[in-house]
Amino acid sequence: LTSVLVRWALALVAVCVSVPTDTPSSSLQQPSFRSDVELVVVDVSVTNRSRSVQGLEPTDFQLLDNGVPQRIDLLSSDTVPIDVSVIVDISSSIGKNTSRFNAAVLRMRNLLRPEDRLALLTASAPSKEVFSFQSPMEPLTVGEFAASGNEVIFDAIGQVLMRGTTAANRHLVVAFTDGWDTRSVLAGTDLIEIARRADGVLHVALLKSRNSRADDVPRTAAEATGGRLHSDTSPDDIERTFAKIFAEYRQAYLLRYTPQGVPREGWHEITVRVVRPPGNRYTVRARKGYVGG
């Protein structure tokens, strides 16, 4: 398995608390490091009517890898820094809404912890990196955004997902867009294929406007990573939407497992369920799978 997921897991595992399925999460164990096995780490968000469900134990989850149940560990997501990539669509179809991005991005960093990092990319042919990953404690220079240029949101999201994050951090990608894409090199199918293989979790906030366009591509791409589409995001609500996404991501569970009983190669479909309490109606979001080999 060559996925960054694995490299990430191997580096991460040294600082995380390993909690086997049959052990209560409250009983802390010594950190373990296993360099000779393949590990898969999955971000799992569990919500009940839009509220994060906390306090679940490893035994409350069932994870299937290509239909085969796996023995899972639950990692403490609080100890892992988060790299946040924000993409703002400033193409001409966005129009005057770009003026709200500037202040919103500056306020977003207040939500981050000192160990987290923030990066900002503008999407309008061509994509531009306003600043690369940096601590929220460092001064940010964002500048004014002026709407101009062609719509290339697929390319921008694809670039950020492919680039990933080099550190042993979790990676959250949040894109604000009206959904229009007219000039990307990446077709919708390309973006979805990249999302299926990427390590980051993608959320797309579809800005509500006369121009906004609810395309299946951003939704499918986001869901492939374990994220989702937030339709009808008011341009006045950019910061609040980000706060909601970030809080949900921070509170997500990190499930770790070593694939057993499945061939290494090819596409591995992941299914995650919350089996306890029985009859719960929780919404569970996790990546749809990964490529092994």
Add this chain to the structure above:
Amino acid sequence: MTSWVWVIVLAWGLALENPPKQAAGPLGEVLSRYERGDYQEPTLNATLTTDTLARELEVAAAMWVHTAGAVNLARRRVIVSTFVLEIVQARIEAARSKPIAQWIQEWPALRSLIEWACAFLRSNPQPTAGERLWHLAALDVAAHVPDNPFISGLPRDTSPDRATQMRQQYGAALDHGRHALSRFPDDRVFELMILESRESIHSVGSLIQRRREVSQSELDKLQEEARSFSPSRRSISRRSGAMPDGGSMSSMSGPGAVRNWAVTETLSTVSRLQTAARELQELEPVEETRAEVHLNLGAIALCFADRAKALEHFAQIGQSPADSYSRYLGHFLTGRVHELRGERAEAEAAYRRALQVLPRMQSATTALAALLFTGGRRAEAAALIDQTLALPADTSDPWVDFQQGGRERWPDLIRQLRASF
């Protein structure tokens, strides 16, 4: 007595050499500064409304042109017309951040301004090299708006009512490309630009982007489907000429309208591209346009799922005198074809060749990175993206230009025009 005559002649000569600045008013002074190389003037004049500017030009331009004497008439007309074109281009740039509705209201006045400058230039008895550059620049500006009727006249599917309406709207600005051709009848570059506009070849770009190819069997099915439309919905035949019998241009409302519309649009595009391909073949022997002709023919072949033919055309670009635009796109689109054929190694090589021509372009970089990433070479893909985003962004990506009116000739042409002053 003789000495008085000489004094008068000398004074007249000096007056011609140093014309009174107030002769053409404030705009005349602006034009003089522009002539001397102050190219910020068109941007500074952004505060004047287009209508006011047009009225002032009407009065001041002719006066300013004549104050430099007969020997400078043709040259100064090029200067005035270029000044106008620079204003139009600056306003188009400024309009990119405006709501589309506002821009739609502004463009007709700018279009008329171009047409005024064109007529002003054509008042020179003989076309000059400067005038040719100007027409190329004007067509390039309009092609990137894009305003096809301005460049190439009424679309083929225009109904009589709509034609009357458009003639009123456009006035002399309808079919502006013909004015260029009337001055330079044998110029193949004008022919190519007008052809690209008239048949909307740039629409090929978005078709390729979405990876939609129309094979012959699909085309047959669409035509069969179109034949089943009720007579009231047979506007397709009028729109595209794709069906043998005629039909009325009645509305496409009612059940199935969306599907009918999609079929109509597809067949219309197919028909346009087939026409374009035929006419492009006629321009192929001309060396000056050959590379771009093959580029367009290859792109059209790709739309018709004829990948082998597309590759042949793209390969021809390398064997013709080609600029970086055509060479880059030739390699880039070759990469797309190989990807479609599942030939990943060949696709990678083609994208790398494109990046050798223009290393900073995001189109080939992103396509190559996606190819590597989905092939499991994630670190290489990430490094490529890192490298590209670290560089100052280059806004002139040929792939973007190709999809919105063709090659961006403006920067080069305006440089040449200014040098010709």
